[in-house]
Amino acid sequence: MENVISCKNLTHYYGKRLIYKELCFDVPKGRILGLLGKNGTGKTTTINILNGYLKPQSGMCLIFGKEVQNMDPSLRRNIGLLIEGHIQYSFMNIGQIERFYASFYPKWRREAFYELVSKLKIAPGQRISRMSCGQRSQIALGLILAQDPELLILDDFSLGLDPGYRRLFVDYLREYARAEQKTVFLTSHIIQDMERLIDDCIIMDYGRILMQKPVKELLDSVKRYEFTVPESYELPECPGFYHPSKIRNRIETFSFLPIRDVEERLKSLNAPYAGLKAEPVHNLEDAFIGLTGKY
Numbered sequence: 001m002e003n004v005i006s007c008k009n010l011t012h013y014y015g016k017r018l019i020y021k022e023l024c025f026d027v028p029k030g031r032i033l034g035l036l037g038k039n040g041t042g043k044t045t046t047i048n049i050l051n052g053y054l055k056p057q058s059g060m061c062l063i064f065g066k067e068v069q070n071m072d073p074s075l076r077r078n079i080g081l082l083i084e085g086h087i088q089y090s091f092m093n094i095g096q097i098e099r100f101y102a103s104f105y106p107k108w109r110r111e112a113f114y115e116l117v118s119k120l121k122i123a124p125g126q127r128i129s130r131m132s133c134g135q136r137s138q139i140a141l142g143l144i145l146a147q148d149p150e151l152l153i154l155d156d157f158s159l160g161l162d163p164g165y166r167r168l169f170v171d172y173l174r175e176y177a178r179a180e181q182k183t184v185f186l187t188s189h190i191i192q193d194m195e196r197l198i199d200d201c202i203i204m205d206y207g208r209i210l211m212q213k214p215v216k217e218l219l220d221s222v223k224r225y226e227f228t229v230p231e232s233y234e235l236p237e238c239p240g241f242y243h244p245s246k247i248r249n250r251i252e253t254f255s256f257l258p259i260r261d262v263e264e265r266l267k268s269l270n271a272p273y274a275g276l277k278a279e280p281v282h283n284l285e286d287a288f289i290g291l292t293g294k295y
Contacts, residue, residue: 002028002029003026003027003028003029003062004027004028004029004063004064004150004151004183005025005026005027005050005061005062005063005151005183005185006026006027006061006062006063006065007023007024007025007026007046007049007050007059007060007061007062008024008059008060008061008062009022009023009024009058009059009060010022010023010024010046010049010056010058010059010060010061011023011056011057011058011059012042012045012049012054012056012057013057018207019041019042019045019207020041020042020045020204020207020208020209021207021208022059023042023046023059023208023209024209025202025209025212027183027185027200028183029181029183030181030182030183031183031184031199031200032174032177032178032183032184032186032197032198032199032200033184033185033186033198033199033200033201033202034186034187034188034194034197034198034200034201034202035185035186035187035201035202035204036187036191036194036201036202036203036204036284036288037187037203037204037205037292038206038292040206041204041205041206042204043155043187043204044155044156044187047083047153047155047187049061049068050063050068050153050185051068051079051081051153052068052069052071055069063079063151064078064150064151077104077105077106077107077147077149078149078150078151079149079150079151079152079153080144080145080147080149080151080152080153081144081152081153081154081155082140082141082144082152082153082154082155082157083155089128090127090128090129090136091127091128091129092127092128093124093125093126093127093128094117094122094124094125094126094128094139095124095125097128097139097143098110098113098114098143098146101143101146101147102146105146105147105148107147107148108146108147108148109145109146109147109148110146112142112145112146112148112176113142113143113145113146114142115142116138116141116142116145116172117138117139117142119138119168119172120135120138120139122135132165133161134161134162134164134165134166135165137157137158137161137165137169138165138168138169141169141172141173145176149182150182150183151182151183151184151185152173152177152182152183152184152185152186153184153185153186154184154185154186154187155186155187156187156188156189157169157186157187157188158170158188158189158190158193166190166193169193170193170196170197171196173197174196174197184197184198186198191284191285191288192283192284192285194284195215195283195284195285198215199214199215200212200213200214200215201213201214201215201218201284203288203291203292205292210291210292211291215284218284218287219280219281219282219283219284219287221256222254222255222256222281222287222290222291223254223255223256223257223259223278223279223280223281224252224253224254224278224279224280224281224286224290225241225252225253225254225255225259225262225276225277225278225279226250226251226252226275226276226277226279227250227251227266227273227274227275227276227277228249228250228251228273228274228275229246229249229251229271229272229273229274230249230272231248231249233271233272234246235251235253235269235271236269238265238269240255240256240257240261240262240265241253241254241255241262241265242254242255242290242291242292242293243290243291243292243293243294245293245294251273253290254281254287254290254291259276259278262276262278263276
């Protein structure tokens with residue numbers, strides 16, 4: 001499958017602080033991929049590298065097969081970017097902002113912009129500065145869709161939106177991307193929204209990628225395990241157990257291992273456990289917290 005994004009061995013520091021080392025991932029054409037990670041794991045750093053705003057200390061980032069730092073502007077037009085703050089020219093009204101952006105994009109699709117704007121129930125002459133955050137976000141999305149880019153990069157796309165606007169944003173973007181076979185790379189702190197939208201996810205921990213999987217495959221394979229131990233017992237580190245947490249005599253951990261293998265590993269640790277139970281994980285947020293830890 002053709003990759004729209006291909007990042008190889010990305011390493012980046014801020015001063016002496018390592019953000020990540022030898023990070024590798026691909027985004028296939030036509031997929032919607034969500035980047036999940038706690039604050040400080042490098043999500044926005046990755047967005048900035050993808051857009052050529054930031055050059056990593058080492059490694060390579062290719063989009064459409066071209067190195068992003070040296071990408072020709074005619075090719076860069078195929079990337080639609082939404083970052084925090086949404087629209088810079090908020091003194092304009094809807095018609096003015098549409099005409100302004102149209103002048104930069106040869107493939108401009110005016111109807112795509114106004115189809116989304118029509119759902120907002122706002123006066124055509126209203127200034128963007130007088131709109132709500134949710135309305136502004138929809139205007140920004142409409143401007144991106146009208147550009148008709150092959151790749152959409154959306155950083156924290158649902159920031160500040162109420163539930164209704166978040167649902168409109170997610171549902172409209174999902175249907176558009178799948179109907180037009182667009183590739184989408186996005187981040188958000190609201191994982192419930194991402195689960196409705198994305199095909200695949202990358203889960204980042206500090207300094208590395210924990211995994212990249214289709215969401216369905218992730219939820220089908222990860223399990224929540226629970227068992228009891230004496231209150232004085234502390235479970236040592238064990239490969240395959242993600243962030244065990246203990247409250248009194250109960251331990252909870254997440255793992256991709258089948259229950260037989262979990263039992264074997266506990267026995268190999270001479271763990272005095274009892275009442276081992278396995279439960280499926282039903283949503284992406286629970287999987288994310290279980291695999292990256294609550295703190």
